[in-house]
Amino acid sequence: MRIHKIVMLGNKDHGKSTLIGNMLMLTKSISQERIDEAKRISRALGIPFEPGFLLDSFSDEREKAMTIDTSRAQLVYKNSAFELIDVPGHEELITNMLTGASSAGTAVLMVSAKHGEGISKQTKRHLLIAMMLGMRNIVVAVNKMDSEGYKIESFGEVRNRLSAFISSAHESMGAVNAEFVPISAYNGDNLISKSENMEWYGGPTLMELIYRYATGTGKRRDIGLRAVVQGEMQGNGLACKVVSGRLFTGQRVAVNPGRLLCTVNRIIRAGRSVPQAGAGASPVINLSPYSIMQRGGVISEATDMPMVGRNFSAFIFLSRIPKNPSIKINGAEAKCHIRIGRELDINTGRLKEGRAVSLGIYRASIKTLDELAFEKFNTLTELGRFTIYDSAGFSGLGIII
Amino acid sequence: MIEQNLSELEEKSIYIMREAKMKFKNIGALWSMGKDSTTMLAIARKAFMGKVPFPVIHIDNSIDFPETYKFRDYLAKKWDLDLIVAKSEIKPEISGFSCCGANKTEALKRVMAEYGFDALIVSIRRDEHSIRAKERYVSPRDKDFVWDYKNQPAELWDDYSSKAKKGGHVRVHPLLDWNEIDIWRYIKKEHIPINALYISRNGYRYRSLGCTHCTVPIKSDAGNVDEIIKELKTTNVEERSGREQDKEKEYIMQRLRSLGYM
Numbered sequence: 001m002r003i004h005k006i007v008m009l010g011n012k013d014h015g016k017s018t019l020i021g022n023m024l025m026l027t028k029s030i031s032q033e034r035i036d037e038a039k040r041i042s043r044a045l046g047i048p049f050e051p052g053f054l055l056d057s058f059s060d061e062r063e064k065a066m067t068i069d070t071s072r073a074q075l076v077y078k079n080s081a082f083e084l085i086d087v088p089g090h091e092e093l094i095t096n097m098l099t100g101a102s103s104a105g106t107a108v109l110m111v112s113a114k115h116g117e118g119i120s121k122q123t124k125r126h127l128l129i130a131m132m133l134g135m136r137n138i139v140v141a142v143n144k145m146d147s148e149g150y151k152i153e154s155f156g157e158v159r160n161r162l163s164a165f166i167s168s169a170h171e172s173m174g175a176v177n178a179e180f181v182p183i184s185a186y187n188g189d190n191l192i193s194k195s196e197n198m199e200w201y202g203g204p205t206l207m208e209l210i211y212r213y214a215t216g217t218g219k220r221r222d223i224g225l226r227a228v229v230q231g232e233m234q235g236n237g238l239a240c241k242v243v244s245g246r247l248f249t250g251q252r253v254a255v256n257p258g259r260l261l262c263t264v265n266r267i268i269r270a271g272r273s274v275p276q277a278g279a280g281a282s283p284v285i286n287l288s289p290y291s292i293m294q295r296g297g298v299i300s301e302a303t304d305m306p307m308v309g310r311n312f313s314a315f316i317f318l319s320r321i322p323k324n325p326s327i328k329i330n331g332a333e334a335k336c337h338i339r340i341g342r343e344l345d346i347n348t349g350r351l352k353e354g355r356a357v358s359l360g361i362y363r364a365s366i367k368t369l370d371e372l373a374f375e376k377f378n379t380l381t382e383l384g385r386f387t388i389y390d391s392a393g394f395s396g397l398g399i400i401i
Numbered sequence: 402m403i404e405q406n407l408s409e410l411e412e413k414s415i416y417i418m419r420e421a422k423m424k425f426k427n428i429g430a431l432w433s434m435g436k437d438s439t440t441m442l443a444i445a446r447k448a449f450m451g452k453v454p455f456p457v458i459h460i461d462n463s464i465d466f467p468e469t470y471k472f473r474d475y476l477a478k479k480w481d482l483d484l485i486v487a488k489s490e491i492k493p494e495i496s497g498f499s500c501c502g503a504n505k506t507e508a509l510k511r512v513m514a515e516y517g518f519d520a521l522i523v524s525i526r527r528d529e530h531s532i533r534a535k536e537r538y539v540s541p542r543d544k545d546f547v548w549d550y551k552n553q554p555a556e557l558w559d560d561y562s563s564k565a566k567k568g569g570h571v572r573v574h575p576l577l578d579w580n581e582i583d584i585w586r587y588i589k590k591e592h593i594p595i596n597a598l599y600i601s602r603n604g605y606r607y608r609s610l611g612c613t614h615c616t617v618p619i620k621s622d623a624g625n626v627d628e629i630i631k632e633l634k635t636t637n638v639e640e641r642s643g644r645e646q647d648k649e650k651e652y653i654m655q656r657l658r659s660l661g662y663m
Contacts, residue, residue: 096553
């Protein structure tokens with residue numbers, strides 16, 4: 001069964017973990033034993049039962065009532081399987097948020113309707129990062145409707161303000177579909193079944209929206225053959241990963257950077273010789289003539305090569321300003337220079353003149369020391385995204401535009 | 402329990418194990434002779450042309466089940482495994498948390514030091530425990546084996562680039578995405594040999610295997626792999642419900658793992 005991966009985004013304390021915990025319980029996707037444990041801990045801490053504890057399993061997370069690191073849980077709805085990914089909403093834990101969000105195809109953005117909470121900078125930042133990572137369908141869950149007396153006005157205010165922000169971000173980040181649903185994550189309103197507390201809302205439940213967006217996303221775009229070189233397998237050939245198209249024996253291929261022209265002699269998949277390997281496979285291949293291939297090299301048809309070069313334009317998100325950065329793209333790593341261009345204004349979603357600060361999103365020109373093979377993110381996601389590191393570790397990510 | 406695409410799971414596990422083999426100098430793998438680590442070895446054979454290319458470590462506290470020892474020797478010979486047996490002493494007065502901590506983890510520390518492993522393959526899965534759902538595919542441990550779970554490194558897309566700090570090692574988790582039922586479906590599909598304790602005898606079978614002191618069987622009539630799969634489709638009982646060390650106290654798994662337990 002294919003698992004649709006859904007990430008919950010939004011400001012801290014707007015209810016992401018609580019939502020997932022409650023959805024697991026409402027769809028009977030979690031054992032009584034785990035529910036009992038969460039109940040016992042809630043009692044011991046002297047608080048009402050917290051469904052978020054089904055995800056937040058570290059003692060520190062429970063005692064401080066915050067998500068520190070990303071977690072996942074699976075559920076079934078209408079014979080489709082979903083993996084709900086929880087991430088922390090705190091600014092200082094953005095790396096853990098990115099780790100969780102990076103594997104999702106669809107996002108749920110949580111916004112608390114509670115007075116004094118609402119749309120924050122972090123709400124917008126998470127939304128813009130999701131847009132940048134190519135999530136084109138976003139479900140906005142307007143949460144804590146119970147604390148606002150389930151009033152239509154509270155829902156309307158969040159919807160109008162966030163819709164306006166999304167429209168103004170279209171120009172810089174591209175269009176997204178956003179659907180809004182009023183919920184109470186804690187009480188279970190409009191999660192799986194329609195709430196009687198909000199008769200004024202005629203739309204689908206949250207789970208139904210997730211289902212429509214996640215299962216409705218068409219087949220992934222496939223361009224011609226693109227396989228990434230993982231490395232040499234001690235005399236047995238070249239380990240690689242097919243991300244698009246099809247490898248077959250006898251095929252004339254090029255390996256870039258370097259324009260090495262070869263023929264595929266043999267394909268070994270999971271220990272067996274096979275005539276071909278499609279997207280998703282990690283085969284070992286023999287190419288002739290044999291030559292040392294670099295990690296991160298891209299194998300394609302000889303007549304249809306990827307982009308190759310040392311310069312490209314990108315959107316980048318910096319969790320921290322790197323010193324002497326490198327980028328990593330498909331296993332290749334290259335020292336680079338990042339020239340910051342315009343900044344995406346977190347308040348308006350529009351590009352403006354800016355300077356590099358932590359937690360900012362920028363247009364940037366990247367110049368690498370070594371030649372790399374890649375694609376634009378919109379052409380082939382896997383070959384168009386990269387991470388940014390320096391000697392202190394992870395400092396951001398980007399997409400090639 | 403959700404049944405995932407076995408071929409996708411297998412490819413990803415193969416990719417992760419090859420990444421580990423290419424990036425680290427000296428890899429070892431833990432083998433408890435249980436279903437998960439045995440499945441991991443079956444996948445490693447596929448990833449590396451039919452031969453497991455790293456030593457497999459049995460942390461032997463001498464109180465594993467007789468069936469477990471028998472299965473170990475059978476498969477080590479059949480698959481030509483490079484088996485390391487790391488003996489640990491069981492003290493009768495120590496049990497539960499202290500037992501896993503003091504005996505298993507200490508024995509692991511000794512064997513890691515003796516062989517100088519910089520990476521250790523451990524066959525944990527997210528669905529086993531909510532603490533394990535918080536793990537990375539490649540996760541650093543410091544020289545004292547401590548898991549700094551509050552400061553885990555980024556791990557985006559297929560970039561498993563975490564490195565060990567000086568004196569430490571990394572844990573590699575190639576089966577993190579698998580569900581319990583996927584393991585059994587794969588065992589069936591690939592005809593992987595399994596420890597006899599998983600099969601029901603006199604109305605009981607073991608669902609998760611530890612040592613004789615801390616593991617209790619579940620009520621089950623599942624007499625073969627097909628029947629185990631059928632049983633798992635409808636169960637609402639936790640896989641590790643027969644593992645005493647998990648339940649002694651709150652956060653036991655967090656404490657065990659943060660101190661280096663597997």
